[in-house]
Amino acid sequence: MDKDKIVGKPISRLEGKLKVTGAAKYAAEYEVENLLHAYVVNSPVTKGKIKSINIDKATALPGVITVLSHINRPKLAWFDLQYADMDAPPGTVFKPFYNDEILYNGQPIALVVAEDFETARYAATLVEFDFEEKPFETFLTDHTEQARPPKFGLATALKPPPPPPTGDFEQAYQDAAVKVESEYQHGTEHHNPMEMFATTTVYNGEGKLTIYDKTQGTINNQLFVANVFGLKYKNVRVLAPFVGGAFGSGLRPQYQLLLCAMAAIHLKRNVRLVLDRKQMFFFSHRPPTKQNLKFATDVNGRLTAMAHTALSETSSYEDYFESVASWSHKLYPAPNTLFEQKVVPLDVCTPLDMRAPGGSTALHAIECTMDELAYKLKIDPLELRLLNYSDTDPSAKKPYTSKALRACYLQAAERFGWKNRTPEPRSMTRGNKLVGYGMATGIWDALQFPSRVEAIINADGKLILNNAVTDIGTGTFTVMTQIAADELGLSIEDVDFRYGDSQKPFSMFQGGSAMTASTGVGIVVATKELKKKILKVARKMDNFPFAKSDDKDIIFEGGRIYLKADPEISISFKEIVAFNKGRNIKTTNMGKPHMLKLRNYSKATHSASFVEVEVDIELGNVTVTRAVTAVAAGKIINPKTAKSQIYGSMVWGISKALHEETIMDKKLGKYINTNLGEYHIPVHADIKDMDVIFAEEEDELINELGIKGVGEIGLVGMPAAISNAIFHATGKRINSLPIHFDELM
Numbered sequence: 001m002d003k004d005k006i007v008g009k010p011i012s013r014l015e016g017k018l019k020v021t022g023a024a025k026y027a028a029e030y031e032v033e034n035l036l037h038a039y040v041v042n043s044p045v046t047k048g049k050i051k052s053i054n055i056d057k058a059t060a061l062p063g064v065i066t067v068l069s070h071i072n073r074p075k076l077a078w079f080d081l082q083y084a085d086m087d088a089p090p091g092t093v094f095k096p097f098y099n100d101e102i103l104y105n106g107q108p109i110a111l112v113v114a115e116d117f118e119t120a121r122y123a124a125t126l127v128e129f130d131f132e133e134k135p136f137e138t139f140l141t142d143h144t145e146q147a148r149p150p151k152f153g154l155a156t157a158l159k160p161p162p163p164p165p166t167g168d169f170e171q172a173y174q175d176a177a178v179k180v181e182s183e184y185q186h187g188t189e190h191h192n193p194m195e196m197f198a199t200t201t202v203y204n205g206e207g208k209l210t211i212y213d214k215t216q217g218t219i220n221n222q223l224f225v226a227n228v229f230g231l232k233y234k235n236v237r238v239l240a241p242f243v244g245g246a247f248g249s250g251l252r253p254q255y256q257l258l259l260c261a262m263a264a265i266h267l268k269r270n271v272r273l274v275l276d277r278k279q280m281f282f283f284s285h286r287p288p289t290k291q292n293l294k295f296a297t298d299v300n301g302r303l304t305a306m307a308h309t310a311l312s313e314t315s316s317y318e319d320y321f322e323s324v325a326s327w328s329h330k331l332y333p334a335p336n337t338l339f340e341q342k343v344v345p346l347d348v349c350t351p352l353d354m355r356a357p358g359g360s361t362a363l364h365a366i367e368c369t370m371d372e373l374a375y376k377l378k379i380d381p382l383e384l385r386l387l388n389y390s391d392t393d394p395s396a397k398k399p400y401t402s403k404a405l406r407a408c409y410l411q412a413a414e415r416f417g418w419k420n421r422t423p424e425p426r427s428m429t430r431g432n433k434l435v436g437y438g439m440a441t442g443i444w445d446a447l448q449f450p451s452r453v454e455a456i457i458n459a460d461g462k463l464i465l466n467n468a469v470t471d472i473g474t475g476t477f478t479v480m481t482q483i484a485a486d487e488l489g490l491s492i493e494d495v496d497f498r499y500g501d502s503q504k505p506f507s508m509f510q511g512g513s514a515m516t517a518s519t520g521v522g523i524v525v526a527t528k529e530l531k532k533k534i535l536k537v538a539r540k541m542d543n544f545p546f547a548k549s550d551d552k553d554i555i556f557e558g559g560r561i562y563l564k565a566d567p568e569i570s571i572s573f574k575e576i577v578a579f580n581k582g583r584n585i586k587t588t589n590m591g592k593p594h595m596l597k598l599r600n601y602s603k604a605t606h607s608a609s610f611v612e613v614e615v616d617i618e619l620g621n622v623t624v625t626r627a628v629t630a631v632a633a634g635k636i637i638n639p640k641t642a643k644s645q646i647y648g649s650m651v652w653g654i655s656k657a658l659h660e661e662t663i664m665d666k667k668l669g670k671y672i673n674t675n676l677g678e679y680h681i682p683v684h685a686d687i688k689d690m691d692v693i694f695a696e697e698e699d700e701l702i703n704e705l706g707i708k709g710v711g712e713i714g715l716v717g718m719p720a721a722i723s724n725a726i727f728h729a730t731g732k733r734i735n736s737l738p739i740h741f742d743e744l745m
């Protein structure tokens with residue numbers, strides 16, 4: 001009667017049909033009565049003041065209801081708390097329509113509300129402004145002399161300062177047998193999820209709002225709206241059952257949420273606000289960075305010294321940074337190290353985490369520097385990694401809870417055929433193409449956030465779970481259903497996981513590859529308690545057949561309880577709930593990371609990426625023809641959704657290495673390719689043969705489920721593997737991403 005485990009099965013997305021048939025509704029698709037439509041006016045000026053606004057022409061247009069700006073906006077209850085949302089970096093949060101000041105190009109400066117979208121959009125072109133323009137600084141590498149360490153604040157608890165120096169870097173570097181010094185530059189990138197940022201606000205009467213929002217965190221945005229407008233938390237409900245991608249852009253409330261709620265409260269009406277693709281470039285982004293590395297080894301290739309300095313852009317009002325300089329010492333045990341992380345405040349919007357923030361940027365530089373060392377040492381790049389392999393985390397001097405990186409290297413190398421590589425650059429060709437093989441290491445955090453889950457058995461004997469988490473396309477809904485089904489011995493049809501709603505028990509925003517561990521542990525804790533409650537009720541039944549048995553000997557399976565020794569005798573959940581006078585049996589519990597138990601350990605996921613590129617000798621264009629990534633991320637709940645996460649990440653790696661960049665015009669202080677025609681991302685034709693391996697990794701320490709999380713770990717190694725393959729193919733080392741074909745011709 002032993003039921004097959006559902007965890008570990010490659011189950012397809014449970015909501016897949018809803019999505020592909022268009023039945024899944026996104027934030028701007030809810031049918032709401034008497035809906036008004038709003039459109040944002042963005043500043044064409046990069047820095048300065050709004051001297052005057054003339055809204056006469058706009059408001060004269062039939063169908064226009066109002067035009068809001070800093071002049072006539074409603075009074076806001078609270079606009080100055082430092083941490084306006086759970087992901088706010090130190091500083092003062094950006095406040096749309098706060099006053100006449102313009103802090104960055106594209107800043108929202110007015111909002112037109114009309115009967116329909118087209119009228120609102122047209123009227124937005126009729127609002128007239130007089131500006132006083134001021135000089136601005138928007139170009140990172142022009143202002144590196146202003147670099148300073150960032151302030152470390154509440155939300156940056158997840159991003160500690162880089163590890164302190166060890167040994168004597170300068171001396172060790174000077175004395176080293178083999179050394180490499182290199183500089184890397186990365187441009188700005190915008191997240192550009194498929195679904196545009198949008199909010200539909202339903203006005204439910206004085207101080208009461210139901211908000212359909214595009215976000216990674218329903219509770220974060222609920223708190224934000226309640227705080228900004230001085231509303232009771234319980235009167236603000238934020239729903240995001242389906243999210244069309246976000247990649248970090250939805251970690252913080254974006255400006256359309258605040259403006260849409262403002263219009264709804266002001267007009268006491270239902271309002272929808274959708275950003276267009278261009279406006280998606282007028283909020284947060286991955287910051288440009290400049291990195292300097294100095295790595296040295298002894299004659300045998302053992303790392304003796306590593307220095308890594310990273311500068312990145314932040315805004316004039318908040319200290320955002322991605323952890324870039326922190327990663328090399330988590331991988332490699334060099335005794336002499338020096339790490340620095342600095343920010344340069346510029347007249348831009350505050351950057352925000354974007355897929356594998358910091359890690360993907362850092363590992364590109366670290367793993368290309370390792371490749372350079374391998375060439376200098378005449379050691380195979382994979383050999384060099386194995387030579388400098390560490391089971392512990394040298395930066396924290398702690399063992400990892402688990403680390404199957406060696407297996408990742410070996411399995412991926414085998415699958416890829418790394419042994420067929422001839423080490424000389426330009427030594428492999430295919431027709432008129434140069435062929436290159438490159439590899440790189442990946443490492444990413446294994447995070448877990450607290451997560452509260454309500455678990456219910458209802459009169460039908462079905463399990464209902466409630467949690468505020470979102471599923472931004474990662475498969476959360478599916479894997480949570482799987483975890484819950486196994487915990488109670490049910491089939492997935494008998495589990496109803498409900499999510500994406502701020503009224504449900506607490507969850508952090510979905511991010512950091514943390515949700516499977518976070519919500520998953522919440523489910524384990526809640527279902528364990530639920531089982532106790534079910535038994536407590538059952539034991540009150542007349543003639544309860546297992547009265548003499550311990551709770552721990554009673555098995556839950558197929559919606560029934562029984563003893564292993566005698567499966568013929570059983571009681572169904574339905575009977576137990578019926579005995580409970582038909583009342584649901586329920587519990588709400590918090591799953592938490594085991595901080596105390598884990599304080600003597602480091603935790604991380606690891607990966608190894610191997611890539612083949614073809615570079616056209618005449619045209620210089622690059623094709624990633626094959627890629628294999630092996631990932632060690634603890635237990636894999638669903639190999640299908642997990643593999644899709646890694647595929648998506650690998651595509652993102654190709655995109656980062658070869659396609660994506662937002663170009664800043666330093667004379668105008670603005671981005672000039674604010675559309676998907678000129679902001680390049682890969683298309684199907686760019687993606688060839690890709691393969692994913694999950695290395696076995698049993699982690700009994702990390703959490704109840706042995707989960708470390710997948711997603712970002714598939715991206716981190718790819719840009720370096722591609723760059724290294726391009727070097728192998730061409731003999732050219734291009735250290736700024738994306739790599740353009742003209743640099744390779």
Ligand code: MOS
Nearest residue numbers: 248354355511512
């Ligand atoms: Mo992400 S950058 O983990 O949303």
